[in-house]
Amino acid sequence: MKNNSLLKVPNINSKDAKLKKLIYEVDESLFHADNYSNEEFEHLCICSGGTTSSCAKNGFTTLDLRKNYSKIHLDKKTNLVTIGGGVIMGDLVNHLQKHNRSFPIGLSKLPGAGYILTGGVSPLSRAYGLAIDNIESIKGFLGNGTFISLKKNQINPEEQLIWEAIKGAAPFFSIITEIELKTIQSNPIKVIEGFVNLNELSEIIKLSEEFPENISLQWIYAQKIYIYIFAELNNLEDKRTEQNLMLLDKFPALEKQFYENFNKINFFPKELNLYELNANNHSEVISLLGEDLKNDIPIFIKCLGEIMDNKPNNSCYIASQQLGGKTKKLNHGASFFVHRKSTWKPWIYASWKKNDLQEKEVALEWIYKSWSKLKRFYPNIHLAQLHNHLNSHEEEITLAFGNRMNELKTLKNIFDPQGILPPL
Ligand SMILES: Cc1cc2nc3c(=O)[nH]c(=O)nc-3n(C[C@H](O)[C@H](O)[C@H](O)COP(=O)(O)OP(=O)(O)OC[C@H]3O[C@@H](n4cnc5c(N)ncnc54)[C@H](O)[C@@H]3O)c2cc1C
The missing domain is CATH 3.30.465.10 (Uridine Diphospho-n-acetylenolpyruvylglucosamine Reductase; domain 3)
Incomplete structure (x- = not known):
């Protein structure tokens, strides 16, 4: 095996991929279709942070931008x-x-x-x-x-x-x-965090759907449920912030932490035992988008409980982050993030022992089943990960780009006619 045939990246699937070639500079040779095999649907992989399963693939070339494009x-x-x-x-x-x-x-x-x-x-x-x-x-x-x-x-x-x-x-x-x-x-941040149970999560989601723009809820349900309520302290909103945060005093397990700035915060504590960076495992994640749950919170919580009861292994988790507020506004100009009404972005994560194809099948099936149960609450996709190697790719891109899908196809045809970059 050549030295350059592996890529050191956080994503383990990509880290284990045996590359055809590793390139550090954008040069003309990258754009010659003859360099990519038609039969294998070969395309160029791009690596920036290297946190996804698509920045390196067996037998494919990766352009690693980290070395020469890091200023x-x-x-x-x-x-x-x-x-x-x-x-x-x-x-x-x-x-x-x-x-x-x-x-x-x-x-x-x-x-x-x-x-x-x-x-x-x-x-x-x-x-x-x-x-x-x-x-x-x-x-x-x-x-x-x-x-x-x-x-x-x-x-x-x-x-x-x-x-x-x-x-x-x-x-x-x-x-x-x-x-x-x-x-x-850079402003100071107050975080209220800790473990909660499903009933408490239900109450907290209800409160969060009334939060002002400087406060957001993120939760993760792995073995147990952990939440973060994140409040940026910007002087202007301090009184309102306090009023909202006081509503959380009734949850005894939650702790208030003060951070001088955003950089000081590390989400996902070790106690959660997340498998994200476990070198023995490969993983996939699908990100969804939907609007406020409102009256559907109890049915959603029931559905979430059922999904987690059916998880095939302990790596599986469902998490969610809150958007809304300014992300609903279009005054930054149009974009291909089309689901501007969204206020929740949940994601479904599962991993399996690498090389265990049976476990992989079961884990992916759990992801797909969970996704189909969650669709009624979160019908759209945030395409944060490219899944052209998975069966769900076509549905994901359709649900991600909605009414702009045809424009994207046109752009792809005009500006990547030879299919050098990841396929749609
Ligand atoms: C631990 C963790 C936490 C996360 N939290 C969040 C979160 O809070 N919010 C959120 O929105 N997302 C979150 N994500 C998702 C993450 O932002 C996306 O998966 C993102 O695409 C990863 O980018 P990357 O550069 O690290 O990955 P890479 O694997 O290097 O790249 C991902 C894809 O983007 C393309 N790409 C990367 N850079 C370029 C470039 N310069 N030009 C063209 N194409 C490029 C590549 O083709 C590749 O397929 C999280 C992911 C992880 C692993």
């Missing part, structure tokens, strides 16, 4: 930050923190630019929008090798569709090497 530069006058396409979110917020700035990253510091390009749902999104809503400009290459450089408010009519599709569907037709982002003032 981070904050313009202190404009407070805009420019990052390379291979920057991970932890490095971004650590850099920004030195200047008392921040960015609405997600629940983990590990994801890379894929987090931003696929939408980017943060505990801060209700106040600051999705990650894509904070994109000011991008540079990169289309699947046909053409260089692109696009800047908000300076987009020609013929570039408009590309600009909108970059925000939510970039991986299907482009390689993004540079992104300019708005940053936000």
Whole structure:
């Protein structure tokens, strides 16, 4: 085995993949269709944070952006930050923190630019929008090798569709090497966290659907249920924040923690025993989208209990994060994150011992069954992971891009006619 045939990335499926070739630079050779086998539906894999199962595949070439596209530069006058396409979110917020700035990253510091390009749902999104809503400009290459450089408010009519599709569907037709982002003032955070039971979760979801924009709920149901209520303290909202947080005093197991800034928070404590980074396991995750549960909370809680009773192994979990507020607004311009009404993004995770194909089948079946039960509450998909290697791919992309699916297909045909990038 050659040295370069494996990729060191957090996702174990991708880490174990035996690559055909590893490339660090976007060069012309990437865009020659002859380099990709037709029979294997071979395409180029792109790696930024390397947290998904699609950044490396057996026998495929990976373009690893982490080495040569990792610069981070904050313009202190404009407070805009420019990052390379291979920057991970932890490095971004650590850099920004030195200047008392921040960015609405997600629940983990590990994801890379894929987090931003696929939408980017943060505990801060209700106040600051999705990650894509904070994109000011991008540079990169289309699947046909053409260089692109696009800047908000300076987009020609013929570039408009590309600009909108970059925000939510970039991986299907482009390689993004540079992104300019708005940053936000870094504020202290109060987190109320701890284990709860299903009844308590039900009550807390009800309260959270009335939260102001600076507060969000995230919960995870693995062996037990753990919740985080995340409140950004921004002075303006402090009184209202306190009033809302006081409603949680009745849950005795919850603890209040104060953090100087977002960077100091580590979600998902070790006590949850999550399998995400377990080197012996491979995994998949599907992310859903839906609106407030309102009167359906009790039926949802019953359904959740049933799903968890049927989990085939202890790795399986269901979690959810809250969006809404600013993510519902369209004043950042249209994008390919089409389900703007969504206020909840649950995700279903399962893993299996790698090489155990039977266990894999059972785990995936649990994901699909759970998804079909949850569809009545969360009918849409957040395409945060590309699943063109799974049977669910077609349904996922249809439910992710909705009425913009045909436009995406057109873009793919025009700008990636040879199918160099991941297939739709
Ligand atoms: C622990 C954990 C927590 C998470 N929490 C959240 C969360 O809170 N909110 C949320 O919205 N998501 C969350 N995610 C999902 C994550 O943001 C997405 O899966 C994202 O796509 C991962 O991006 P990546 O760069 O790390 O992955 P990679 O595997 O490197 O890339 C993912 C896909 O994006 C494409 N891609 C990546 N970079 C580029 C680029 N520069 N140009 C073109 N295509 C590119 C690749 O083709 C690849 O298929 C979480 C994931 C993990 C593992």
